[in-house]
Amino acid sequence: MAAPREAALPAALGAGAVTRRRRPASEAALVRAAQRGSAEAMEELFRRHWPAAHRAAWLVVQDAAAAEDAAQEAFLAAVRSLHRFDRRRPFGPWLHRIVVNRAIDHARARAARREVAAEVMGEAGGADGEARPAVSDEVLAALAALAPEHRAVIVMRHLLGFTPGEIATALGLPRGTVNSRLRRGLDALREPLSDEDGR
Numbered sequence: 001m002a003a004p005r006e007a008a009l010p011a012a013l014g015a016g017a018v019t020r021r022r023r024p025a026s027e028a029a030l031v032r033a034a035q036r037g038s039a040e041a042m043e044e045l046f047r048r049h050w051p052a053a054h055r056a057a058w059l060v061v062q063d064a065a066a067a068e069d070a071a072q073e074a075f076l077a078a079v080r081s082l083h084r085f086d087r088r089r090p091f092g093p094w095l096h097r098i099v100v101n102r103a104i105d106h107a108r109a110r111a112a113r114r115e116v117a118a119e120v121m122g123e124a125g126g127a128d129g130e131a132r133p134a135v136s137d138e139v140l141a142a143l144a145a146l147a148p149e150h151r152a153v154i155v156m157r158h159l160l161g162f163t164p165g166e167i168a169t170a171l172g173l174p175r176g177t178v179n180s181r182l183r184r185g186l187d188a189l190r191e192p193l194s195d196e197d198g199r
Helices: 002-013 027-035 039-061 065-086 089-111 117-124 137-144 149-159 164-169 174-199
Strands: none
Touching: 002 027, 002 117, 002 149, 027 039, 027 065, 027 089, 039 065, 039 089, 039 149, 039 174, 089 117, 089 149, 137 149, 149 164
């Protein structure tokens, strides 16, 4: 008797009352829809990728407002370039390339305005507590002293987990250049961080 009651339940509730949970769309499907002009698909891509994009930008510029600006500019640039995006490739690394390049531009502009690293570090601890990763103040201060190009590859390799090959692809650089910047950046970090350890 249990089976007929179970079969009758959907009919008793009415045809519209039984709804299946929709599975989240795949990233490839969202990109296809966004390329066809779907605002909903673009919003979903934005929702999925915003936290990682903002974190990547913050790790390069170490300023919450500048990171938000860089990440937003990167998303706008991605929207404008989406028709050229190769759907056979993953969307995330392509977006990260744009984000990191925008963040480097912001970091260079800040350096050109001769803003001191102490001010940068003070702003980084602002209202957006979620943007601040679990990285010590000493490491952040040492990162702030690096050139933006070196800071970007160090952040991507050691804080975001990209491989050197992925960094090269994401930033449009030769693999040797990435390795060289990683070496120089790590060498530049070694002295201030070892001074901190020796205290």
